[in-house]
Amino acid sequence: xxxxxxxxxxxxxxxxxxxxxxxxxxxxxxxxxxxxxxxxxxxxxxxxxxxxxxxxxxxxxxxxxxxxxxxxxxxxxxxxxxxxxxxxxxxxxxxxxxxxxxxxxxxxxxxxxxxxxxxxxxxxxxxxxxxxxxxxxxxxxxxxxxxxxxxxxxxxxxxxxxxxxxxxxxxxxxxxxxxxxxxxxxxxxxxxxxxxxxxxxxxxxxxxxxxxxxxxxxxxxxxxxxxxxxxxxxxxxxxxxxxxxxxxxxxxxxxxxxxxxxxxxxxxxxxxxxxxxxxxxxxxxxxxxxxxxxxxxxxxxxxxxxxxxxxxxxxxxxxxxxxxxxxxxxxxxxxxxxxxxxxxxxxxxxxxxxxxxxxxxxxxxxxxxxxxxxxxxxxxxxxxxxxxxxxxxxxx
Ligand SMILES: Cc1ncc(COP(=O)(O)O)c(C=O)c1O
Numbered sequence: 001x002x003x004x005x006x007x008x009x010x011x012x013x014x015x016x017x018x019x020x021x022x023x024x025x026x027x028x029x030x031x032x033x034x035x036x037x038x039x040x041x042x043x044x045x046x047x048x049x050x051x052x053x054x055x056x057x058x059x060x061x062x063x064x065x066x067x068x069x070x071x072x073x074x075x076x077x078x079x080x081x082x083x084x085x086x087x088x089x090x091x092x093x094x095x096x097x098x099x100x101x102x103x104x105x106x107x108x109x110x111x112x113x114x115x116x117x118x119x120x121x122x123x124x125x126x127x128x129x130x131x132x133x134x135x136x137x138x139x140x141x142x143x144x145x146x147x148x149x150x151x152x153x154x155x156x157x158x159x160x161x162x163x164x165x166x167x168x169x170x171x172x173x174x175x176x177x178x179x180x181x182x183x184x185x186x187x188x189x190x191x192x193x194x195x196x197x198x199x200x201x202x203x204x205x206x207x208x209x210x211x212x213x214x215x216x217x218x219x220x221x222x223x224x225x226x227x228x229x230x231x232x233x234x235x236x237x238x239x240x241x242x243x244x245x246x247x248x249x250x251x252x253x254x255x256x257x258x259x260x261x262x263x264x265x266x267x268x269x270x271x272x273x274x275x276x277x278x279x280x281x282x283x284x285x286x287x288x289x290x291x292x293x294x295x296x297x298x299x300x301x302x303x304x305x306x307x308x309x310x311x312x313x314x315x316x317x318x319x320x321x322x323x324x325x326x327x328x329x330x331x332x333x334x335x336x337x338x339x340x341x342x343x344x345x346x347x348x349x350x351x352x353x354x355x356x357x358x359x360x361x362x363x364x365x366x367x368x369x370x371x372x373x374x375x376x377x378x379x380x381x382x383x384x385x386x387x388x389x390x391x392x393x394x395x396x
Contacts, residue, residue, distance in 0.1 A: 001276055006361065008318035009351065010264075012273050013364060018255050020309035023302075024245035026219070029212035031098070032083045036213045038101035039082065039137070041071045045214070047221035052334030057356040059371040061225070064329075064349070065218045068340050068380025073129050073161055075293070075345075075379035076214055076239070077194070081121075081130030083210030084192055084203055085138055089114060105138055114139045120189040121145070122180040124173060124235065124292045125154040125382060126344075127194045132164030143189060145180045147173045147295075151383050154292070172286065174297040195236040195300040204302050208242035215246035218374070227256045227374040229367065231348035234260050234307070235296040237269050239378065241303020247374075248310050256374075257366065259313040261348050263289035267316035269299050269307050274314075280304040290319045290386065293344030293379065313365065317347055323390050325350030329377065330391045342387055345379040 001014045036042050046069075050062040067076035086105075090097040093113055095104060104110060118141040121131050128144035135142035142164035146155055150168045158166040169176050177193060181200075184191040196204040230247055232240035237260070244258050260269050265287035272281040280299040287295050299307065325346030329339040341349070352373065355361040367373075381387035 001273070003274065004364065006354075006358065008320050009354065010316050011361070011364070012270065012314040014273065014312065016255070016258070016312050017309040020306070022245045022249045023306065024208060024212060024242045025249040026216070026246060028209055029216035029246060032079070032210050033213045033216050035083055035086055035101050036079065038103055039071070044217050044221070045070050047218055048337050048339065050332065050336040052336045053332065054373075056333050058369055059356070059367055059373060060369060062352070062373045062375065063222060063227070064339065065214065065374070065376045066339055067214065067376065067378050068345070071133065073126070073133055074342075074382050075126035075129070076211065076376070077126035078130035078133055079213050080194055080207035080210035080238070081127060081192065082134040082137065084206040085119065085131070085134045085140070087206045088190060088192070088203065089117065089138055092117065102137070111139050117141070118143065118187070118189040119192045120180050120184040120187075121192050121194075122173070122176040123158070124295055125150065125158070126293055126379060128158045128164065128166060129161045131192055132158045132162035132166070134162065135164055136162035143183070145169050145176050145183075147171060147176045150292070151386070153383055153385065157382065172297065173295055174282065194238050195296070195298070196302040201302055204238060204300060208238050208302065211239050211242045212246055214376070215243045219247070219250050225372055226251050226254055228371050229259070229365065229373045230256045231259045231261055231352060231373070231375050233294055233344060233347050233376075233378060234262050234269050235294040235344070236298065236300040237303050237307050238300045241300065241306045243376070244310055245303075245306045257312040258310060259315055259365070260307055260311050261315045261317060261351055263287065263291045263294050263347070264316045264318050265289050266295045266297060268297055270314045270316045272299055272304070273308065278308065290343045291322055291347060292383070294347070315351055317351055321350040321354060322347035323350070324353060326387070326390050328353055339377055340380045340387070341377040342379040342382045343390075345377040348375045349377070
């Protein structure tokens, strides 16, 4: 393991274990995809090819999966919340999830039975919005708790998305997760959390399986191209771990080089890799970053082994990196399409551009004319005021 420091980022390089077990595979994506396709709001999100940028920097191609239009929620997260809620309700109501889909939940008797269930979760914003929306779909109630410093627009968006009541606490993200878990236990609500805890693994696994829809769509949209490099942003790492595991399976012998990308102040996966004892570690303190969705202090235990064993690089980035990504998506190269990508969505593009411009990073990442790069813009302008401020104030 080697660590390198650059102007506004640090990076750890390691040799990935190409034989590590893969808990989320291509075949695991079939069930969530079938469920998502049964939802009235389902459409595949677009995969864009930024060929002008790729030509400019001398790489083969840069693909971006754009999640800003997912279910009208401006982020990918509803994939996990909705699928997990579906699986929980199937289990509680004795419905066979292998055969059922959303149409079963439109039957009068099932809708009536769903009314008694109340869900609780903690969120930086997007997961809570997904849970609120899913609760409305299934006719349930939801209680959503948010860390201090959350902008009011994100809280309001959660309530407007569905049937949740959303509250901003005076706790940081990790403490808010504990608070929601304790309240759920006390009130008899069902905790639907996108990260695992000791003895709480099944529901986060279902959430991660829900994210596989995104991976499966992407793999088929790439039309036979196989990524050589994948950059995945991480909060607790559930999304990154699920997608990484899927693509390690999908790519077979030609494993991509996966980079896990976090904000400098909340780089818990990075920190765990840096300590290097094989265990996950928590980053404490008051993390200040505009990447709200990535502002998490503890990696998700379910995916930690994948992140630990399969990744080639870990990055910890200053906010300037994601600001650059947001602006560059908004004002693209040549004939590339313009994308609306929020603070947590654009960091991988900002990082990629920095890497392509730095001979040292380019060499480290083995980026060359054969590189087929995959990025996921995980959110649109989930904080519209912040988005406007950043994209208008900064020149590329
Ligand atoms: C837009 C966005 N991107 C990425 C992530 C990271 O996902 P995870 O917490 O599973 O690492 C989040 C988490 O909330 C998010 O909201």
